[in-house]
Amino acid sequence: MKIFSILLLFSILLSSCSEYLDAKPDKSLVVPSELEDLQGLLDNTNVMNNSGSLGLLASDDIFTVDAGYLAFSSEWMRRGYIWQDDLFIGENFVSDWIRPYQQIFYSNVVLESLDKNPESNSPTFNQVQGSAYFYRAYAYFGLCQVFAPAYLENGSGALPGVPIKPDSNVNDHQALAELAKNYQLIIDDLNRSLELLPDKADYSTRPSKQAAHAMLSRVYLSIGNYGQAEFHAEASLSIGNDLVDFEEILSTNSFPMASARHLIPRMNKEIVFFDQLVSDSYLSNANFFADTTVINSYKEGDIRRLVFFYLNPSTGGNNFVGHFTGNFRYFNGITVSEVLLNKAECLARKGDGEGAIATLEILRSSRFEESKYSPLAWEDGNVLDVVLEERRRELICRGYLRWMDLKRLSFDPNYSKEIIRVIEGRNYRLDTKNSPMHFPIPQMETDLNDHINP
Numbered sequence: 096m097k098i099f100s101i102l103l104l105f106s107i108l109l110s111s112c113s114e115y116l117d118a119k120p121d122k123s124l125v126v127p128s129e130l131e132d133l134q135g136l137l138d139n140t141n142v143m144n145n146s147g148s149l150g151l152l153a154s155d156d157i158f159t160v161d162a163g164y165l166a167f168s169s170e171w172m173r174r175g176y177i178w179q180d181d182l183f184i185g186e187n188f189v190s191d192w193i194r195p196y197q198q199i200f201y202s203n204v205v206l207e208s209l210d211k212n213p214e215s216n217s218p219t220f221n222q223v224q225g226s227a228y229f230y231r232a233y234a235y236f237g238l239c240q241v242f243a244p245a246y247l248e249n250g251s252g253a254l255p256g257v258p259i260k261p262d263s264n265v266n267d268h269q270a271l272a273e274l275a276k277n278y279q280l281i282i283d284d285l286n287r288s289l290e291l292l293p294d295k296a297d298y299s300t301r302p303s304k305q306a307a308h309a310m311l312s313r314v315y316l317s318i319g320n321y322g323q324a325e326f327h328a329e330a331s332l333s334i335g336n337d338l339v340d341f342e343e344i345l346s347t348n349s350f351p352m353a354s355a356r357h358l359i360p361r362m363n364k365e366i367v368f369f370d371q372l373v374s375d376s377y378l379s380n381a382n383f384f385a386d387t388t389v390i391n392s393y394k395e396g397d398i399r400r401l402v403f404f405y406l407n408p409s410t411g412g413n414n415f416v417g418h419f420t421g422n423f424r425y426f427n428g429i430t431v432s433e434v435l436l437n438k439a440e441c442l443a444r445k446g447d448g449e450g451a452i453a454t455l456e457i458l459r460s461s462r463f464e465e466s467k468y469s470p471l472a473w474e475d476g477n478v479l480d481v482v483l484e485e486r487r488r489e490l491i492c493r494g495y496l497r498w499m500d501l502k503r504l505s506f507d508p509n510y511s512k513e514i515i516r517v518i519e520g521r522n523y524r525l526d527t528k529n530s531p532m533h534f535p536i537p538q539m540e541t542d543l544n545d546h547i548n549p
Contacts, residue, residue: 128212130219133205137226137301143198144300146427147191148372149175149241149534150495155514156386157415157492163382164518172377177516177523178530183537190373191241192537195234196260202231203263218293222301225291229302229310232284233370235259236314239277240495244533245502246274247319257536258547270546271536278318285311294334299362299369299428305334306368309429312437317503325441328434336431337364338461341398358402361421370428371420372494378425384412389491392484396467399488415492427494432458436486440479448478455485462489483510502532 127133137143151157152175159176167173171189174182183189205227214220235257239246243256256277258269288307296303308331315324339359348358362369377383385404390413393400403417419426435458443451452473460468473481483504490496504510504527511528541547 127204128208130212130214130217130223133208133223134219134226136201136205137223137230139201140300142194142201143230144370144428145194145373146237146370146494147189147194147241148375148378148425148494149191150237150498151372151425151492152176152375152377153178153534154495154497154501155512156389156497158384158386158516159377159380159382160384160412161519163377163380163384166377166380166382168376172375175534177518178525180535182534183539186537187539189537189539190375191534192238192540194373195238198230198234199260200263200265202227202234203260206231207263221291222293225288225307226302228284228288229292229307232281232288233302233310233368235277235281235284236310237495239274239281240317240499240502242533242536243274243277244531245505246278246317247503247506249319258544268544268546278314281314282311285314299366302368303334305331306429308334309367309434312434313429313499316437316440317499319503321441321444324437325445328438328441331367331434332431332438335367336435336457338431338458339363339365341402341462342464345398345401356405357416357418357420357422359417359419359421363419363421365431366419367429367431367434369420370426370494372425372427374424379423381407381410381414382412383414384410385415385492387413389487392488394469396464396469397462397488398464399462403491417492419493425492425494432489433493433496436482436489439482440486443478443482448473448475451478451482455482458489459485501527505530505532 127136152172164173164176167176169186171182171186205223209215209220209224209227212220238257244254246254246256254274255271256274257271259272259276259280260267260269285307288302289304289311292302292304292307294304296306308327312324312327312331315321315327344358344360348356372378390400390404399417403415404413405416406412407414415425416423418424419428419430435454439451439454442448442454452471456470459471471481471485483500486500487497501512508528511526514525514527516523516525536547
């Protein structure tokens with residue numbers, strides 16, 4: 096199958112939301128079958144490595160002021176910022192919904208084509224198949240963070256999740272699956288990918304065994320299975336545990352325009368899997384600020400304060416610039432630092448305070464000026480607090496990660512919280528404990544899918 100077929104498939108999928116949902120492509124014309132073409136389909140980073148931004152917008156990693164709020168270019172942004180239920184009314188293209196289902200469609204096309212491919216069990220076949228399983232799991236997990244309730248293994252499994260697409264037939268509309276079935280599919284797909292993927296990928300935009308273990312660690316952490324989260328964090332770190340030395344990048348980079356200084360190198364050695372947020376307009380709003388509580392928590396000598404934030408003289412607020420994309424785009428992938436933090440939290444929760452702190456020190460030693468580095472102060476009773484505070488400092492503005500944490504921690508009265516948004520003199524009190532912590536299925540989907548009640 097020629098590459099023209101792949102491009103035709105891309106054009107069909109990206110032409111419009113309604114066409115994507117309504118029209119089934121003519122597979123006799125557009126479905127690739129050669130392994131090279133299937134790999135090319137998954138290498139379309141514009142589709143497979145881009146995610147929606149609602150999880151960041153709704154989190155307490157960021158805030159805005161009246162000027163920024165009123166400058167939001169779409170009504171869904173204003174509504175999402177204050178957690179309104181009707182944020183997608185009248186919206187024709189919802190990236191947080193469309194993007195992952197495009198990725199699921201691509202993955203299903205690849206998996207169906209591989210079922211008919213005679214080269215099964217070749218290294219290339221295994222990599223392509225493992226990648227498709229990984230991408231599909233990654234997409235479903237992102238959907239569940241935004242559109243489904245928080246899930247814990249010992250409860251909430253019967254709650255509605257998101258539709259599961261069993262194949263590439265876009266006209267086959269599905270009802271909301273039980274949340275437990277969503278997570279079982281995610282975990283099953285990631286475990287399948289482990290059996291097929293190489294330890295490391297040639298490019299960080301492609302999945303690997305290291306990335307699959309890291310993603311399983313993230314998934315298990317989110318549902319409170321800390322034993323499995325620790326196991327997969329260890330497995331991922333055993334394949335690769337490189338960290339970027341922030342003191343080194345600070346000393347070797349200088350830019351004449353401070354606002355343009357994205358110091359973290361693109362595609363650096365710390366990235367386990369590369370994914371970025373779509374470039375929604377509010378993300379480049381000068382009045383879109385990083386949380387001041389987190390900013391004020393960095394100790395003397397912690398280089399993250401210099402690398403992550405830019406004090407904008409025109410607004411007086413701190414814009415986030417510490418993207419692992421190496422540019423203005425917000426990172427939504429996986430890094431070694433996240434995996435270390437997963438491991439540290441699991442160790443803290445099982446009572447291994449020394450192990451948890453030692454794991455944090457591995458990360459912190461790469462983030463401080465060597466001459467000003469000092470170990471963390473901790474006691475047996477506050478290790479988890481120390482770990483979660485470090486998690487906030489390191490993973491601020493990392494896509495939907497803070498939203499995921501707010502959801503999973505909302506079950507614990509010690510860590511559930513109230514977020515206060517102030518807009519035009521009015522306080523919006525957003526309570527993680529008493530909020531459903533997910534957004535409604537977009538109207539554009541419920542209008543087309545009779546199996547989902549709006």
